Amino acid sequence: MLNYLPKILAFLLAVILCLILANESQNSFRFLEKDDYDIPERIPVRRHMTKKKKTYFNLYSGMDEIKRQNSDTIPPRAKNITAGKLCEGTHLCLSSAFRHETRYRIAPDYKMINCVVHKSMSTVITGIMCYLYNRKHIVKVDKQMNMTEWDKALLCHNRNTFSNLKQKLIDINATDLNGWSLSMITRDPVERFLSGYVDRCIRISEGPKTCNGCDKNMTCFILKEYARFKKQTRRGKLVNTIEDRHFYPQNWRCDLKTMKEKYEFIRYSSDPSQQLMTDLFKIARRQKVPENELEYIKSELTKNRKTTHTTANSPARDFYEKRLLKNPYLLEYIVRMYFHDFLLFHYDFPPGFE
Template identity: 45%
Template sequence: MSSAKSDSSERVEIDGMYILKVALIPLTLAASILFLYLYVKPIEQQSATMLVAPKSRDMRAEQIRMFALNEIVKANSHDLPPRSRNISAKALCKQKLACAPFNRRYETMIRVAPQYKMVNCVVQKSMSTMMTGAMCYLYNETQYEKSGRSFDDEFSGRLCKNQNEFSSVNSVRDAFNISYVKHDWTFSMVTRNPIDRFVSGYVDRCVRLALKNETQCNGCGLNMTCFIETEYKRLMEISYKRKTHRTMEDAHFFPQVWHCDLNEEFEFFEFIQYSGNAEDKMVPQLQDLLERQNVPEKSIEFIKNELIYKKSSHSTTGTPAKRFYYSRLMKSPYLLEFIVKMFYYDFLRFHYELPPGF
C-alpha cells in the first residue's frame, strides 16, 4: 500500500516536472530570440534622416592579404628597365603629351559646416573618410555625439549623406551666397605626397581588397609595374581623348589637382598637408583653421582626439605590403618616371619634393 502511494507520488512529481519543463520551452525560446535580436543583429545607428548599417567586411582577411609578402614578392620579382633618358621632371613634362595636365576637372566632393562657415573638399586617399567625419561632426555636433559614432564609421556609411554634401564649388557659393571677393568662409583641402598617396592607394585597392573581377586594378593583380603602366595609359587617354569610362581605381589614383574644381578655384583654397603622424603637420594646421573659424575648444578637442588616437580601419600605414611597394618604387627610376608624369602638378602645386633624379 505504501509502495503504491510512493509510486503514485513519484509519478505526480515526474509529471509535474515534465509539465514545468514543457512550459519553460517557449520562455527559453523567447529569451534566445531576444538575445539574438539585441546582440547578433547588424548594428544600426539612426540620425534625423537616415539609417546607417555598416557593410560587412572581413577585416581579418584584409589584414592577412597586406601581410602575405610571399605572394606580393612573387608577383613583383621581375627586373625593371632603366629610364630611357635621365632628364628633369620639368624637361620631361615640356614634351608633348608626356605628363597629365593641370587643368582637368575630374571629381568634386564637398562637405560643409555652415555654422562655422567652413567648406572642405575631400579626395580619396587623402584622409577623405576622417575629414568627412570631421565635417559631419561640425555640421551638427550634438547629433554626431548622440550617435556614438567615430569618424572611421563614415567608411561604411555617411551620417550626413545628402545633408552637408555638394558636388561643385559653384553650388556651395550659390547655396550660401559666398562672394568671390570678400567673405569669411574658408575653403580647405587635405593634400598628400603623391608617392605616398599612390602606394597607399595601390595597397588599399589592389592588395587589401580581394580581387572580384578581371578588370579590378586594371587586371594586374599584385603586379605594381603592370598597374602603373596601364593606369598611366588610362590617365593620358582621359586627359587628351576625353575617355569617359572611369573606375574606382581612377578615383583613388587620378591627380589631386583634378579634384575640387581646382582648375578654376585653386586660389581660393588653403591646403592642409597630410602626415602619417597626424600631430606632425596636419592637426596643427587644421587646429589653426578651426580656431580662426571660431569652433569651440571642446569641438576642436573632439576632432583632434579622432584624428590622433583613432586609426582608419582601411589604413595601410605600417603594413609589410606598403613598405615593400614603397621600397620597390623608390628604387626604380623607371617606375618613378611614370609617377612623375602622372602627378607632376601635384608635386608642383602642393609643394612636395620631387623624387631624387628628377
C-alpha cells in the same frame, strides 16, 4: 440626405488638408529655430563589414606570392633628366586641364567648406565635417555606439555634401567667400599612389582581373594606368571607375583650375598630431570653432586610426614602397602622372628628378 453627402465629404476633406498644412508650417518653423541641423536617428550600418575586416589581413599574408609576382626585372630610365625637362613642353605628362568629380563637405555654422579627395584622409575629414555640421547628435550617438571613423563619415547621410561649388556659393550668398574657409587636404603624390595601390590592389584584391588585369604586379599596373589616363585625356573624357578615383591626380579635383587662389591647403601626415592638426586647427580657430569641439576633433585624430583602409606599416606596403623608390623607371611614370600635383602642392620630386 444623400444629396448633401458629397458636400459633407468635401468639407471634411478641406478640414483635413488645412490641419495637415498647419502642421507642416509649424514643423518648418521649428526647423528654422533649431540650433542643430536635422539628421535621422537611424544609425548607418556599414554593409559587408566582416568582409572588409578580413581584407585587412591581406596586407599581412601572402607575401611570398607578392614577391613572386614582382620578381620581374625593371629596365633603367631612357634619360636621366629632371621632372621639368621630362614634362614641360612635352606630351609625356598628364595635363592639369581636367575636372574630375568633386565632393564638398560643408559646416554652415562655422562657414567651413572642405573638398574631399580619395586617399587624402577622406574618411576622417568627412567625419570631422559631419561633426561640425551637427555636434550634439554626433557626440550622443558616438557615446552610444562607439562608432568607427567610417560610421561617423556616414552619419550625415550626405546632407552636408554637394558637388557644384559655384552654385552652392550662390545659394548661401557667399560668392566672394568673405568670412568662409575653403580647404583641401593634399598628400605627397608618391605616398598617395602607394596607399591607393596597396588599398585597392592588395587589401581588397578580388583576383587577377582587378587593377588593370595585373593582379599584384605593380610594374604592370603603373604602366597600364598611365596608358589609361593618357588615352582618356586624349579623348577628353574620364572613366569614373572606383579604382580610377583613387589614382586620378589631385589637381583634377576641387575645381582648382578656377578656384585655386581661394583654397587653403592642408598637408596630409600619417601622424595627424604633426602638420595636419596644426593647419586644420589654425583654420578652425579662425572660424570660431570652440576649444571643447577642437578637443573632440583632436581625440578623433590622435586615437587608434587603424581603419580597414589603413595600409601604413604593413608588410605589403613596406615591400611596394621599397620597390618603387629604388626603381627610377617606375618613379618616372609616377612623375608623368602626377607632375602637376608635385608643382601645385609644393611636394619634392623623387631623387633624380629634382
